[in-house]
Amino acid sequence: MTTHSQAHSVTGLYWQARVENAPVAVHAAGEVVAVATAEGDALVFDALVGGVVARMDLDDTLTGCAFDPDGHRLALVGSTGAWIWDYAAGDARRVVGGRWCSAAKWAHGDRLAVAAGRQALVVSGAGEHLWESPSLASTVSDVAWLGGWRRLAAATYGGVHLFEPRPHGDDRLLSFTGSLLALAVTPNGRWIVSGNQDSSLQVFRTDKDTRLEMQGYPSKIAHVSFDASGRWLANDGAPEVSIWDFSGKGPRGRAPALCVSAASQCPPGATDWPESFAWHPSEAVLATGWRSGQVTMHRAADGIPERALKPEEVAFECDGLVRDVAWAPDGSRVFAIAATGQVACVPW
Amino acid sequence: MANDARIPVTVLTGFLGSGKTTLLNRVLKENHGMRIAVVENEFGEVGIDDALIIDSEEEIFEMNNGCICCTVRGDLIRILGTLVKRRDKFDRILIETTGLADPAPVAQTFFVDDDMREHCRLDAIVTLVDARHALEHLNEVKPEGVENESIEQVAFADRIVLNKTDLASAEDIVMLEERIRGINAVAEILPATFADVPLSQVLDVGAFDLDRILQTDPTFLEQSDHMHDLSVTSVGIESRQPVRRDAFMSWLRELLVTQGVDIFRSKGILSMEGSDNRFVFQGVHMLLDASEGAPWGDAPRSSRLVFIGRNLDRDQLEDGFARCLLS
Numbered sequence: 001m002t003t004h005s006q007a008h009s010v011t012g013l014y015w016q017a018r019v020e021n022a023p024v025a026v027h028a029a030g031e032v033v034a035v036a037t038a039e040g041d042a043l044v045f046d047a048l049v050g051g052v053v054a055r056m057d058l059d060d061t062l063t064g065c066a067f068d069p070d071g072h073r074l075a076l077v078g079s080t081g082a083w084i085w086d087y088a089a090g091d092a093r094r095v096v097g098g099r100w101c102s103a104a105k106w107a108h109g110d111r112l113a114v115a116a117g118r119q120a121l122v123v124s125g126a127g128e129h130l131w132e133s134p135s136l137a138s139t140v141s142d143v144a145w146l147g148g149w150r151r152l153a154a155a156t157y158g159g160v161h162l163f164e165p166r167p168h169g170d171d172r173l174l175s176f177t178g179s180l181l182a183l184a185v186t187p188n189g190r191w192i193v194s195g196n197q198d199s200s201l202q203v204f205r206t207d208k209d210t211r212l213e214m215q216g217y218p219s220k221i222a223h224v225s226f227d228a229s230g231r232w233l234a235n236d237g238a239p240e241v242s243i244w245d246f247s248g249k250g251p252r253g254r255a256p257a258l259c260v261s262a263a264s265q266c267p268p269g270a271t272d273w274p275e276s277f278a279w280h281p282s283e284a285v286l287a288t289g290w291r292s293g294q295v296t297m298h299r300a301a302d303g304i305p306e307r308a309l310k311p312e313e314v315a316f317e318c319d320g321l322v323r324d325v326a327w328a329p330d331g332s333r334v335f336a337i338a339a340t341g342q343v344a345c346v347p348w
Numbered sequence: 349m350a351n352d353a354r355i356p357v358t359v360l361t362g363f364l365g366s367g368k369t370t371l372l373n374r375v376l377k378e379n380h381g382m383r384i385a386v387v388e389n390e391f392g393e394v395g396i397d398d399a400l401i402i403d404s405e406e407e408i409f410e411m412n413n414g415c416i417c418c419t420v421r422g423d424l425i426r427i428l429g430t431l432v433k434r435r436d437k438f439d440r441i442l443i444e445t446t447g448l449a450d451p452a453p454v455a456q457t458f459f460v461d462d463d464m465r466e467h468c469r470l471d472a473i474v475t476l477v478d479a480r481h482a483l484e485h486l487n488e489v490k491p492e493g494v495e496n497e498s499i500e501q502v503a504f505a506d507r508i509v510l511n512k513t514d515l516a517s518a519e520d521i522v523m524l525e526e527r528i529r530g531i532n533a534v535a536e537i538l539p540a541t542f543a544d545v546p547l548s549q550v551l552d553v554g555a556f557d558l559d560r561i562l563q564t565d566p567t568f569l570e571q572s573d574h575m576h577d578l579s580v581t582s583v584g585i586e587s588r589q590p591v592r593r594d595a596f597m598s599w600l601r602e603l604l605v606t607q608g609v610d611i612f613r614s615k616g617i618l619s620m621e622g623s624d625n626r627f628v629f630q631g632v633h634m635l636l637d638a639s640e641g642a643p644w645g646d647a648p649r650s651s652r653l654v655f656i657g658r659n660l661d662r663d664q665l666e667d668g669f670a671r672c673l674l675s
Contacts, residue, residue, distance in 0.1 A: 022433050022434060022435075022436075024433055038430065038433045038434045039434065039437075061402075061430055061434070063430065079402065079427075079430060100426065102426070138407050138409070138422055139405075139407060139422065139423070139426065141426075157407070157409050157422065177410070178409075179409045179420075179422055197409070197420075197422075197425070197461070219462045220461070220462060220463075323433070339433070
């Protein structure tokens with residue numbers, strides 16, 4: 001275990017490691033954590049002690065990674081395709097080729113949805129193609145499952161497609177004239193939220209076919225995420241993370257419940273911005289990675305920041321911009337990757 | 349720009365057969381000491397081991413205000429966003445567009461997207477022109493409502509590589525240069541055979557750098573009598589009288605809002621009343637970037653601005669600007 005002390009009070013970390021190339025995504029399952037890099041290598045670490053369990057070099061620029069619910073297989077997406085990697089067996093199977101893949105999301109039932117070029121695809125864990133959407137208006141930027149694996153949302157220019165991913169299944173468009181960058185869906189599928197290039201949040205209520213727009217952010221909104229309960233939504237687009245309360249009739253007419261800022265003081269004239277965030281797997285606690293290198297934790301409950309961390313404290317400070325964060329499935333720790341190649345395991 | 353750590357991005361345009369692939373091959377194969385990431389269109393034929401080459405498919409998005417002249421390239425936002433994470437692998441980026449591409453959405457993407465503005469800077473739009481066949485392309489009459497892309501590519505350019513000059517007569521080249529000047533009076537024209545233009549003249553030239561706008565002495569005030577019937581042309585204006593800043597900004601914004609669809613590019617250096625610094629601006633359609641530039645010092649103060657676009661009304665532009673001058 002290495003401790004790390006900076007200008008602020010830092011609570012420490014369990015372990016840290018370093019990868020050679022720029023890491024772009026991190027995801028954890030079981031007792032392992034995976035890191036995907038911009039140069040195409042993927043590494044699986046032992047989540048408890050930090051040693052490398054397996055590594056794979058794919059000839060691609062990776063954009064994301066996601067473990068299946070059992071933690072046995074890792075989906076990897078990149079600028080030229082998608083793979084399913086059984087890291088224990090050392091078997092990497094290409095499931096999409098020749099297309100830009102922005103995202104991959106697993107559902108229970110051994111199904112993987114992939115944003116593959118202008119299509120959304122569903123493949124089995126063994127790589128068998130089960131379903132594909134028609135060619136859509138643009139490259140699909142994100143996908144999200146609704147209600148298990150029976151419905152699939154796909155974000156494109158022009159709105160959110162809601163598919164029933166089966167032969168002759170329904171296809172419904174939640175229309176919005178703009179470029180959608182990211183999707184978040186509540187567990188009950190009632191709310192779908194998109195973060196957009198035009199610096200807006202679009203909030204679709206699927207059971208009433210209504211749309212609510214939240215504007216006024218200074219920058220595009222590239223990350224949106226609901227907590228496990230579906231009550232709290234976090235989004236970027238500003239020097240702080242906005243947290244919205246979706247309980248009852250939703251966020252209409254409400255101010256954000258909480259605006260999460262970085263803890264430290266920046267150099268004069270500079271502003272810290274969130275680069276990534278992730279919700280605790282069962283509690284309404286948000287881990288945020290900042291451009292300054294900070295990793296902070298905030299609890300959304302009742303709109304009041306609480307838990308042990310005071311405003312001047314950070315959970316950990318990486319040695320560069322925090323590219324991505326992910327929680328361990330039991331919520332006991334957070335994994336942060338920095339643009340410098342640092343991989344840190346931070347206790348919670 | 350000396351302290352600008354952002355990645356310089358060159359946009360390479362040119363009609364089919366103009367020699368883009370030849371120039372691209374030179375960029376990739378020559379021992380020029382620069383590490384260049386190339387974003388090529390999906391039909392690109394260049395493939396060099398060890399070079400950083402990314403295929404792209406042109407995806408043009410209108411921003412949701414519905415304005416056709418505020419379109420951006422979604423594919424470039426995505427690709428350059430990924431390249432930025434590999435910053436240590438290259439020094440500059442070259443974007444090759446298809447022969448039919450409209451340069452506007454490419455340029456506008458650098459004005460609109462925050463991440464691209466933060467990490468990349470648009471360096472120049474370089475257009476290759478085939479000296480033998482370009483006049484045909486430029487004079488081609490398209491059906492109503494269809495743009496002549498070759499004219500737009502010339503209109504948007506900061507550098508025009510007049511390629512294949514060995515295949516055209518001296519008279520034809522003079523005619524072509526005159527035609528190009530009629531469309532775009534401020535771009536630098538670089539004659540070439542086999543696209544053998546020095547790379548230093550097309551890469552990292554700072555054409556979108558506000559401090560270097562109109563740094564060369566363009567001949568944009570010279571008018572060619574037989575060019576008045578051109579639908580795409582340049583209008584240059586110059587004055588030694590100080591400019592009233594508020595009046596100018598109001599006029600310019602109103603002009604770009606009402607006529608931005610037709611004004612492809614605009615740029616200028618102005619001598620503002622009460623300011624010791626140059627005021628510089630540039631625009632692509634409706635999108636505008638303006639700031640204080642270098643001090644005038646002992647240099648003679650004057651204001652120069654140029655508009656390149658379709659159906660420009662010189663009298664209206666001159667009158668509008670004249671009303672911004674200190675009387």
